[in-house]
Amino acid sequence: MTFLSTIKAAALSAAMIVSVALPAAHADEQYFPLQSYRVGPYAAGGTGFFGGFIDYLNLINIRDGGVNGVKLTWDECETQYEVERGVECYERQKSRAGAAAWNPLSVGIAYAMIDRITADKVPLITVNHGRTDSTDGRVFPYVFPLLLNPYSETSGIVNHIASKEGGIDKLKGKKIVVLYHGSPYGKETIPIYELLAQKYGFTVQQIEVPHPGNEQQSQWLTIRRAKPDFVVLRGWGVMNPVALKTAVKVGYPVDHIVGNVWSNSEEDVIPAGDAAKGYTAITTQASGNSYPVVKEIVKTVYDAGKGNLEDKSRIGSVYHNLGIVNGILNVEAIRVAQEKFGHRTLTGDEVRWGFEHLKLDPAKVEALGAKDLFHSINVSWDNHEGEGYVTFQQWDGKKWNVVSDWIAPDWALLRPIIEKSAEAYAKEKGIKLRTADDANAVTTN
Amino acid sequence: MTAMTSDVPPALVLPKWIAPVLLLAFAYGVVPLIGSSYLFEAILLPFLALGLAGVGLNILTGYAGQVSLGSAAFMAAGAFAAYNFNLRVEGLPLVGSIVLAGFVAAAIGIVFGLPSLRLRGFYLAVSTLAAQFFVQWALTKFSWFSNNSASGVIDAPRLSIAGFALDGAVGRYLFALTVVSILTFLAYRLVSSQTGRNFIAIRDNETAARIIGIPVLKTKLLAFAISSFIIGVAGVIWAFAYLRTVEPDGFDLDRSFQILFIVIIGGLASIRGAFFGAALIVVFPLALSRLGGFLLGDVFDSGVLDMSQRIVLGALIILFLILEPDGLVALWDRVRRRLLFARQST
Numbered sequence: 001m002t003f004l005s006t007i008k009a010a011a012l013s014a015a016m017i018v019s020v021a022l023p024a025a026h027a028d029e030q031y032f033p034l035q036s037y038r039v040g041p042y043a044a045g046g047t048g049f050f051g052g053f054i055d056y057l058n059l060i061n062i063r064d065g066g067v068n069g070v071k072l073t074w075d076e077c078e079t080q081y082e083v084e085r086g087v088e089c090y091e092r093q094k095s096r097a098g099a100a101a102w103n104p105l106s107v108g109i110a111y112a113m114i115d116r117i118t119a120d121k122v123p124l125i126t127v128n129h130g131r132t133d134s135t136d137g138r139v140f141p142y143v144f145p146l147l148l149n150p151y152s153e154t155s156g157i158v159n160h161i162a163s164k165e166g167g168i169d170k171l172k173g174k175k176i177v178v179l180y181h182g183s184p185y186g187k188e189t190i191p192i193y194e195l196l197a198q199k200y201g202f203t204v205q206q207i208e209v210p211h212p213g214n215e216q217q218s219q220w221l222t223i224r225r226a227k228p229d230f231v232v233l234r235g236w237g238v239m240n241p242v243a244l245k246t247a248v249k250v251g252y253p254v255d256h257i258v259g260n261v262w263s264n265s266e267e268d269v270i271p272a273g274d275a276a277k278g279y280t281a282i283t284t285q286a287s288g289n290s291y292p293v294v295k296e297i298v299k300t301v302y303d304a305g306k307g308n309l310e311d312k313s314r315i316g317s318v319y320h321n322l323g324i325v326n327g328i329l330n331v332e333a334i335r336v337a338q339e340k341f342g343h344r345t346l347t348g349d350e351v352r353w354g355f356e357h358l359k360l361d362p363a364k365v366e367a368l369g370a371k372d373l374f375h376s377i378n379v380s381w382d383n384h385e386g387e388g389y390v391t392f393q394q395w396d397g398k399k400w401n402v403v404s405d406w407i408a409p410d411w412a413l414l415r416p417i418i419e420k421s422a423e424a425y426a427k428e429k430g431i432k433l434r435t436a437d438d439a440n441a442v443t444t445n
Numbered sequence: 446m447t448a449m450t451s452d453v454p455p456a457l458v459l460p461k462w463i464a465p466v467l468l469l470a471f472a473y474g475v476v477p478l479i480g481s482s483y484l485f486e487a488i489l490l491p492f493l494a495l496g497l498a499g500v501g502l503n504i505l506t507g508y509a510g511q512v513s514l515g516s517a518a519f520m521a522a523g524a525f526a527a528y529n530f531n532l533r534v535e536g537l538p539l540v541g542s543i544v545l546a547g548f549v550a551a552a553i554g555i556v557f558g559l560p561s562l563r564l565r566g567f568y569l570a571v572s573t574l575a576a577q578f579f580v581q582w583a584l585t586k587f588s589w590f591s592n593n594s595a596s597g598v599i600d601a602p603r604l605s606i607a608g609f610a611l612d613g614a615v616g617r618y619l620f621a622l623t624v625v626s627i628l629t630f631l632a633y634r635l636v637s638s639q640t641g642r643n644f645i646a647i648r649d650n651e652t653a654a655r656i657i658g659i660p661v662l663k664t665k666l667l668a669f670a671i672s673s674f675i676i677g678v679a680g681v682i683w684a685f686a687y688l689r690t691v692e693p694d695g696f697d698l699d700r701s702f703q704i705l706f707i708v709i710i711g712g713l714a715s716i717r718g719a720f721f722g723a724a725l726i727v728v729f730p731l732a733l734s735r736l737g738g739f740l741l742g743d744v745f746d747s748g749v750l751d752m753s754q755r756i757v758l759g760a761l762i763i764l765f766l767i768l769e770p771d772g773l774v775a776l777w778d779r780v781r782r783r784l785l786f787a788r789q790s791t
Binding site: 036037038039043046047075076077078080083084087088091092095107108111112114115131132182183184185187188189190191208211308421428429 | 481482483486487491585595596597598600687688689690692694695731734735738746747748749750751752
């Protein structure tokens with residue numbers, strides 16, 4: 001870009017800011033503050049996820065003219081996955097009116113925001129991650145670990161390993177190593193693995209890889225000595241390809257490594273090259289660009305030159321599709337809330353109500369063009385996860401192939417553990433447990 | 446500096462205590478009334494916490510001449526110690542846990558200051574790295590420190606002093622401001638006392654200091670203890686008043702470097718310098734990022750903007766250090782002197 005055109009663009013954007021700012025008070029808009037990260041060690045996840053999210057919001061604006069005429073707007077604030085930057089972004093972006101929901105895609109930032117968003121009454125979405133006990137809507141009214149909380153994910157992985165071994169009773173005496181990312185996200189599942197190990201009679205050894213994880217020689221030598229039957233890779237960013245490559249180096253078979261939901265993307269396996277062939281990982285949303293909604297995004301958004309991904313080959317990748325699914329969930333929650341409160345700019349609390357009534361059965365998912373992209377969701381005022389289904393995919397060196405049906409995690413087993421943890425938090429913080437009636441009391445202005 | 450100010454007619458020289466008192470009056474009386482929550486949460490609270498950490502490190506590095514790369518570790522020690530005292534000792538008031546946390550950080554500082562008796566300069570800097578890695582490792586490894594919380598993240602307790610809740614942004618700001626003011630005042634008294642002069646003597650020439658009868662060993666360890674105490678309390682402010690949640694990774698080596706840069710950019714051996722440096726390090730990237738986002742946010746994505754901000758920031762720091770190697774404090778004094786002379790000549 002030449003200097004002159006930069007100036008021109010700057011002048012244009014300044015003019016646009018002015019022209020947008022003036023009528024904004026009249027036109028109905030719903031604003032998404034995006035605490036994104038496009039630089040730093042986790043940029044691959046950030047660009048893919050926020051790319052997909054923005055692409056879907058764009059699709060709704062271009063194709064439908066917004067949600068029932070309410071335009072969707074957003075801006076980005078770079079966090080680099082760092083907590084204090086995320087907090088600064090929160091304070092910066094919350095001053096803008098009409099915020100629908102926060103989607104920081106970082107457990108650390110989400111933790112720091114819980115008190116703040118609860119006071120401000122705007123939902124915080126942590127799709128496929130987050131603080132497990134925030135599933136309990138009685139204690140965390142504004143936090144939504146949608147689709148899959150970390151405990152459900154763990155249960156899904158253990159069930160998958162059991163099915164590979166020929167049944168849950170075959171887990172007895174087996175040995176599983178969990179290699180986890182040294183961050184709040186990575187540590188979140190330590191207690192649940194211990195608990196499932198006790199329950200099913202396998203032994204578990206959990207090994208930390210310090211952030212960001214580009215050196216794992218000693219961890220994998222430990223694994224080689226331990227000779228586990230399976231290794232669960234609970235990685236993030238650069239840690240994943242390094243793990244797969246190091247596994248090959250120490251001679252651990254890659255088809256006995258199971259990746260978790262943040263170790264399941266193309267960006268995790270392509271850098272590992274041949275070392276990743278045969279690697280299996282859990283997912284809530286299949287990869288690929290054959291789904292109608294992805295095709296529509298290509299047609300409506302990318303062909304109009306408004307696509308967010310710079311590298312078009314990443315359209316339909318795991319992170320991009322997760323961003324699209326996240327877009328669907330956010331937009332549909334707004335739609336649900338609009339049916340109740342009117343087709344206008346909603347308050348954060350009204351959007352919260354929308355999320356708590358977000359029910360997309362497989363038929364509705366198909367109508368949205370996302371059949372087989374993800375299964376379904378069923379959120380309620382006290383279950384903020386919404387019973388997402390998982391599936392497993394295997395990398396063949398070129399693409400991910402789905403190798404299992406949609407599987408339901410063992411929610412009945414997990415719910416009491418989650419409730420106990422949430423109640424302990426409520427007691428420590430002096431929070432009164434919310435009831436269904438409280439959940440229906442909505443702040444409308 | 447003092448020689449220069451004596452050129453100014455006495456009528457223009459105000460008593461030394463006037464400026465800090467006016468500043469404090471403004472910070473207590475005016476800022477809480479006019480500030481927005483963004484000002485408190487995103488600018489003033491990190492500024493106060495990092496400024497105090499800078500004061501602590503300046504005592505060690507600026508006055509006593511011992512380079513340390515373990516500041517973030519001492520902050521972490523303070524934050525986690527305060528959390529645990531608060532959690533495990535029934536009925537201990539908040540101020541009590543903060544003071545005890547300072548002592549824990551001081552004890553750790555003494556342990557990791559021991560190599561300073563044999564090592565100097567870069568070698569000492571490398572050995573203080575041990576503190577950085579050890580403390581972070583211990584906090585991660587032993588989940589007792591974070592009360593066995595699943596993710597290793599601790600939630601800060603509610604802030605309240607003598608029954609007054611200080612949970613709002615303004616309350617936390619006043620709390621941080623008070624702690625920082627008290628400790629900064631004590632640090633200021635310290636560096637102009639005999640102990641402070643001992644620090645400087647050791648920095649300037651250790652052998653000479655020994656010959657004139659300064660107990661080098663004791664003084665160095667004292668410097669480590671006092672500095673770590675202050676940095677530990679800064680860690681408490683960072684955790685309890687600013688972020689309100691803490692994980693060991695928040696206190697990584699980057700934070701140590703950040704504090705060291707604050708001290709160097711602000712001005713070594715200057716209490717004010719720490720706050721100048723903290724202001725630059727906290728406010729400047731924010732200003733750049735907001736300006737960049739405002740002007741070019743629609744043209745480039747946030748990643749490109751962030752990268753270019755880093756380049757600009759780095760270039761400005763280099764430029765600044767070349768033009769004013771003694772730090773912002775020296776620059777400030779020069780500007781003030783010019784102004785005074787200008788007034789005098791009219």
